[in-house]
Every structure is written in structure tokens, then in C-alpha cells.
Amino acid sequence: MAGDKGPRRAPQEAVRAVREDIIRGVFAPGARLTEDALAARYGVSRVPVREALRVLEAEGFVEAKPYVGVFVRELSEAEAEDLLELRSVIEPMCAARAARNRTPEQLGRLKELVNLGWDAVRDGRLEEVPRLNSRFHEVIAEASGSEVLGQLIRQLSQKIAWVYAVGLTLRAEDSWREHEEILAALAAGDADRASGLVGQHILRATTAYRRRVRDPIG
């Protein structure tokens, strides 16, 4: 292979890498992921990549169509809401167990993450927030001591980080498109249309903002 810095277990790392890229928006929703491209990107053969893609399919990040390919799933608003609601229900259950089983070391890590999260929000480094968010939930999952809950919370927090990230980038994309439309309406001298577009624009930004800040750290 290329770099050959891979020590012993490639597919697990591939899962992590691809999932990270999906969450970070490198692979946009609806994008097609070819095995060859991923194999080349990570410097391994197609076999580990295939296994990684199967895992990501089971986790719900991608969708595979036989003999066609795998595509990054597109989350609807409703599903994003479901994920957030799911977390709001499961997190207390997990926290209850964590309260009984947590170690002082885990407690310290959580406190550190909270501080880092607040700092990131205060300093406007919003791109770091989703990752800190995930870390926070993963530590809680680890502290719960339940492997079942841990696995579920980990997947949930990762998907929610994805929702946040997609929301941010999609928001930015939509923002620019709306700006363009507003400019067009202004250029055309269409006051009513421009007014309506600006109203929608503000409403959408507010909605996105509320979703984003409702629970900025964890």
C-alpha cells in the first residue's frame, strides 16, 4: 500500500475516518461514495473500505443500493428533531447510571469538556462545538457502565453532531442562495418580493439559531 503507517487494524480506522468526513461535511448528503476513491484516499484495499461502509450503513450514515453504490443519507428536518428528542429522553437514563458508576477521573474529563465548550461558544469557535458535544456525551456513555447504553449514546451523539454540522453548512449554503434571491428582487425593484424573502430569511436563520443554541454544549 501507500503510506503503510497502518499498524494492524485498518477497517476500524476507516469507519472512523469516513464517518468523521461525513460529519465534517467533506462528503455532503446525497453524495456518492465509491469504494475505489475511499480506498485510495485511505491508502488501503477495497476490502476494509467495504466493511467500513457496511458498518456506516448499519449506523445509518449511508445507504447502499445493490450494484449501484453507497450514498450519504439525507436527514430530513423531522428526523433531526427525532434525533434530538431521542437524546433528550435517553440522556437522563444514561446520566442516572453514570451518576452511580462514574469515576472521579471521568468527572474531571466532563468538567474539562464543559469548560472547553463554554470557551468555544464565547469565543465564537462554533466549528469546534459539535465535536466537544460528542465527546461530552461519549464520556457520559462510558461512565454509565452499560455497554448497551454506551453504544447507543455514542451513535446518537455522532449523528446529532452530524445534524448540527449539516445544519451549519446547509444554513450557510441556503443563506447565500437567499442573499442572491434577495439581491435579484432588489435589482428588479420588486419591493414586495424582497420584503417577503428577507422575512423568510430571518425566520429561517432564527430557527436554525434556536436549534443550534438550544443545547450548545451538551
Next chain:
Amino acid sequence: MAGDKGPRRAPQEAVRAVREDIIRGVFAPGARLTEDALAARYGVSRVPVREALRVLEAEGFVEAKPYVGVFVRELSEAEAEDLLELRSVIEPMCAARAARNRTPEQLGRLKELVNLGWDAVRDGRLEEVPRLNSRFHEVIAEASGSEVLGQLIRQLSQKIAWVYAVGLTLRAEDSWREHEEILAALAAGDADRASGLVGQHILRATTAYRRRVRDPIG
């Protein structure tokens, strides 16, 4: 390959088959699953089997140790309780959406499943109950209209069916072991030990029974 009745997609079927065998207890908790054996069992190569095992690992049915093998996971009582509690929390959320989105056809399927479940319980065909249970929850998940909730509920119901099935078989196994110990205590004339063992035996049987009948259909 052997039978070669496989139409087009092998690994997906392999996931289903292996998971079914795990749930049915063909592969007991802690058992080692070798890729070659599974490949031979299903008449395919190791590649689809590996992908299937990765999926099952992501779903939490098996645990893989690098260069050693995959083992069927052993669920503790606490984790079983967590699964049941998880379902009791998630199911209402899913049902709320299903109440809004269900089709009459789905409603009919649910009613039929309930009838089948009651019949099975009344007639003492308990081995059919877990499967009917899973089906019931899967239809609810389908009716919710949320892909995210659907996937989660499906995995949950399958794992709970596993818990029930394992509980039944393990219970039978433990029962026989306890019987043996009780017999040994009786043969040795150890009244206190025999009394204690019988007490534990009844207690365990009661607990298992309560877990089993608390929610026999859905």
C-alpha cells in the same frame, strides 16, 4: 459455491441468517464464530461473512477481537434491564408518530399480530412469542414514518427478542445445573445447603418468569 440459490445479495442475507441463529440460540453467548465455519454454513466466501460480522458487531450482537475472532456477546442482567427500559421509553415516542402516520393496512397487521400473540401465549407456544414480539415492534417502527426511529426500534426489538430467548434457554440450562446442585446437596445430607439452593432456585425462576410475563406480547 454449494447450493447457489443465492440470487444477488449474499451479505445482507448472511446478516439476517447469523442474527437469527444468535437470537434462536444456535450460537450461544460467548461462543466463538469462525469465518470459515459461517462461510461453509451459508455456502459463500469469507468476504460476505466478514461484512456480515462487522454489521452484527456494530449492532452489538457480537464482539470482535483482532486476530482472534468474533464472539457472541454475553448480556448481563443489567443490560437486559437497560434494553427493556430503553424500549419502554422509546416505544411511546415511536407510537405517537405511528398514531399520526399509520395506514389502515398497518393497523390491520398490528391487530393480527396481537391476536397471534395472545393465541400463542394462551396455547403455551412460548417459543413463537419473541418473534411475534419483534414483528409487532417492527411494524410500529415502520408506521412511525421516521427512518431514524425505525432503524433504532428494529435493532432494539431484535435485541430484546434475543434477551427473551436467551433468558428462556439460559434459564433452562441454569435450572438443570441448579437441580444437579440440589441433588448433590440432598445426596450429601446437607439440609442447610439444600434449603438455600432451593430458595435461590425459586427466586431465580420467579424473576425470570416475571421478566417474561411482564410484557408477553408487546
Next chain:
DNA sequence: GGGCGAGGGAGTGTATACGAGAATGGTGGC
């Protein structure tokens, strides 16, 4: 000119082959 069918290219699905690591059994030493 438009619709339809065949052919080529791209990419997935699967099998086979080979290398790496770990569990196991035998052997030698203490």
C-alpha cells in the same frame, strides 16, 4: 428527427491467495 436496442465503460459483488498475529502443544531446562 425521434425512439429503441445493443455495446462499452464504470463500479460493485465475490472468490481466491498470501501474509501476520495469536493460541497451543511439545521440548528442554531447572
Next chain:
DNA sequence: GCCACCATTCTCGTATACACTCCCTCGCCC
């Protein structure tokens, strides 16, 4: 007689190779 060390073997991990399917394009016929 027991323990440690080493070789064997079994299995996993990965790469390579080939077959099958889908899609797109080009050519033909209506």
C-alpha cells in the same frame, strides 16, 4: 515434576483478480 521457551498451526487481515450488474452512449431503424 513443574515451568519457561519455542515451533507449529489455526485463524484473522488484506491484497489481488475476476464475474456480474447497471448506466450511458452511440448507432440503427422506424
